[in-house]
Amino acid sequence: MQQQSFIIQSWSVWPPLSTEKEMVAQSEKELLQAVPKMFKRRLSPLAKTVFCAALSCETETSKLPIIFSSTHGELAKSLAIMEAIEAGEEVSPTLFSLSVHNAIAGLFSIAFNNKNQITVLAASEEGMASAFIEALGLFQEGEKELLLIFYDEPLPGFFPSKPYQVSAETCAIALKLTVAGEGQKISFKQASDSARESEQPIQILQFIEFLSDPSLQQLKIKTPRHSWYWGKDEY
Amino acid sequence: MSSVIENELKQLIIDSLDLEDISVEDIDSKEVLFNEGLGLDSIDALELGLAIRKKYNVRIDAEKDDVEKIFSSIVLLASFIESEQAK
Numbered sequence: 384m385q386q387q388s389f390i391i392q393s394w395s396v397w398p399p400l401s402t403e404k405e406m407v408a409q410s411e412k413e414l415l416q417a418v419p420k421m422f423k424r425r426l427s428p429l430a431k432t433v434f435c436a437a438l439s440c441e442t443e444t445s446k447l448p449i450i451f452s453s454t455h456g457e458l459a460k461s462l463a464i465m466e467a468i469e470a471g472e473e474v475s476p477t478l479f480s481l482s483v484h485n486a487i488a489g490l491f492s493i494a495f496n497n498k499n500q501i502t503v504l505a506a507s508e509e510g511m512a513s514a515f516i517e518a519l520g521l522f523q524e525g526e527k528e529l530l531l532i533f534y535d536e537p538l539p540g541f542f543p544s545k546p547y548q549v550s551a552e553t554c555a556i557a558l559k560l561t562v563a564g565e566g567q568k569i570s571f572k573q574a575s576d577s578a579r580e581s582e583q584p585i586q587i588l589q590f591i592e593f594l595s596d597p598s599l600q601q602l603k604i605k606t607p608r609h610s611w612y613w614g615k616d617e618y
Numbered sequence: 619m620s621s622v623i624e625n626e627l628k629q630l631i632i633d634s635l636d637l638e639d640i641s642v643e644d645i646d647s648k649e650v651l652f653n654e655g656l657g658l659d660s661i662d663a664l665e666l667g668l669a670i671r672k673k674y675n676v677r678i679d680a681e682k683d684d685v686e687k688i689f690s691s692i693v694l695l696a697s698f699i700e701s702e703q704a705k
Contacts, residue, residue: 420639421657421658421659424635424636424637424638425636473668473671473672475665475668476661476664476665476668477635477661477662477664477665480661
């Protein structure tokens with residue numbers, strides 16, 4: 384893969400970095416006022432986190448194609464369904480409808496009447512890189528700007544995770560990517576060295592550190608098949 | 619006369635459909651429940667069907683019952699449940 388480049392026009396993390404819990408709750412409430420009331424009841428804490436990251440990154444989301452990327456989605460809901468079946472109970476239709484991997488994307492698109500292409504990736508061992516490749520594909524097809532949203536929440540304890548690093552605190556990051564204009568220019572490339580280091584939930588935190596720390600010029604993430612480089616380009 | 623079951627149903631709707639900001643007094647027994655009125659949707663219809671089955675042991679059969687009519691208001695839903703229980 385040749386080195387690619389794109390521009391991060393704006394980005395936003397939820398919960399916001401170094402903000403008090405009460406402040407976060409308050410700004411979450413304010414941001415979610417944009418969501419119709421009958422809709423809000425369907426939003427899980429993770430869905431709210433995703434909505435807030437997206438809305439604080441870009442207010443006019445309805446005009447953009449969106450790529451969502453999550454390793455586990457809302458796996459706790461699938462687990463709750465399986466436990467209900469095991470206990471001989473009937474499964475809640477609402478819980479089932481919200482347990483699928485594209486549930487949050489579906490809620491978001493309906494809430495903000497977004498009729499553009501929306502993709503939801505289940506980030507596997509490659510982690511965050513897959514969504515950037517998807518974004519480059521959309522740019523290749525002629526899109527000028529898009530929203531990229533990464534999110535994950537802690538893996539339910541039921542699932543064995545060791546020795547893999549696949550669980551971190553609930554976090555979402557939204558990036559508005561463009562091919563031209565103002566913003567942080569980013570280069571993106573692949574290399575052949577590989578290692579099993581971490582998956583998306585951990586990578587999100589590394590990516591946030593890379594974007595927010597001016598002294599960091601490059602981020603390298605090794606995965607079992609490749610390594611991926613993101614670099615801040617000066618001009 | 620049927621206001622006990624009507625209020626029960628209102629509470630059941632609030633609890634099973636997560637209508638956090640709504641109280642029993644806010645729901646009019648004659649109000650349209652779906653789309654217009656209270657604004658419930660098709661997932662809510664399935665969820666409410668399940669909740670009614672659990673609480674009243676009454677099954678609403680989409681093949682043989684007039685689901686649209688039964689779910690159109692609290693009054694009609696209550697009378698359906700009462701007539702089914704009387705069988």
